Amino acid sequence: MPFSAFLAPTLGGVLIGLAVAGLLLFTGKLAGISGVVGGLAQAEKGDRAWRLLFIFGMVGGGALLLCVHPEAFGSTTGRTAGTLAVAGLLVGVGTRASGGCTSGHGVCGLSLLSPRSLVATLTFIATGAATVAAVRLLGSAS
Amino acid sequence: MKVLLVAVLAGVLFSIGLGVAGMTHPDKVIGFLDFARWDPSLMFVMGGVVLVDGVLFRLILRRPSPLWAPAFTLPGATGIDARLIARAMLFGVGWGISGFCPGPAITSAVIPTRETIAFVGAMFSGMAIHDGGRALWRRSVAGIPEPLPPEACG
Incomplete structure (x- = not known):
């Protein structure tokens, strides 16, 4: 794999890191996505607007990407909408129940050196890998 | 007001980072999780x-408070038990099936295909079902009064 294949992921990681650090420095909030979104329904009144605006910003960032770097989108996995709905439900329940997703446990938690987040991160990566292997086996069997 | 501006800009930068990194390609994420043909770039x-x-968290958290807010809001949960692992596994299964975790899914919803809408809609529903269910359980069974104690950052 050429060196350049690692440049974009590293640069993207640095940008994500700066976004999370900036939010923490100015507002004191942690940008774990499942926490930001999940907090919406339960949050007290004054705690809602920043969450909505962060999500609005994410979709806005997606629109910017679409304009200047459309290659960021468009790949498909061949999963049907029904399959993706089941997956989405699992992701929604699982991230809220375990208190974090890739950004909450993986980015914020690891940066805070949280053992709980390390365990959660290793667990969802290992389970994700096992799931991909299982889907591959099922696919080759049918 | 200033805080809200930072929230928008952080959201924009976050999703641009996801796009540059390649996280908005679910097939690439599945490649990262596939040890049979592992793509280590992610x-x-x-x-x-x-x-x-x-580095930055360490420097920032040395401050007594954030620049434009009274206090840092950090996660309180620290426990590690079988429940944490079982719950993180639910997320892992969904992630492995779809190649989507919450951030990239929301960013990808800028192109509202049947697939992205199905995933994001179900994800929001799952979050609401969990949070609503927990609140109901705490109130009716455990007798813990509202408001809920702060949960982890996730």
Whole structure:
């Protein structure tokens, strides 16, 4: 794999890191996505607007990407909408129940050196890998 | 007001980072999780993040408070038990099936295909079902009064 294949992921990681650090420095909030979104329904009144605006910003960032770097989108996995709905439900329940997703446990938690987040991160990566292997086996069997 | 501006800009920068990193390609994410034909490049996303935030978090949290807010809001949960692992596994299964975790899914919803809408809609529903269910359980069974104690950052 050429060196350049690692440049974009590293640069993207640095940008994500700066976004999370900036939010923490100015507002004191942690940008774990499942926490930001999940907090919406339960949050007290004054705690809602920043969450909505962060999500609005994410979709806005997606629109910017679409304009200047459309290659960021468009790949498909061949999963049907029904399959993706089941997956989405699992992701929604699982991230809220375990208190974090890739950004909450993986980015914020690891940066805070949280053992709980390390365990959660290793667990969802290992389970994700096992799931991909299982889907591959099922696919080759049918 | 200033805080809200930072929230928008952080959201924009976050999703641009996801797009540059390749996280908005679910097939690439599945490639990262597929040890039979492993694509290790996404490991460098985590590398870049931890490089930056491992240092910056330490510096920022030395301050008594954030610049434009009274206090830092940090997660309180620290426990590690079988429940944490079982719950993180639910997320892992959904992630492995779809190649989507919450951030990239929301960013990808800028192109509202049947697939992205199905995933994001179900994800929001799952979050609401969990949070609503927990609140109901705490109130009716455990007798813990509202408001809920703060949960982890996730």
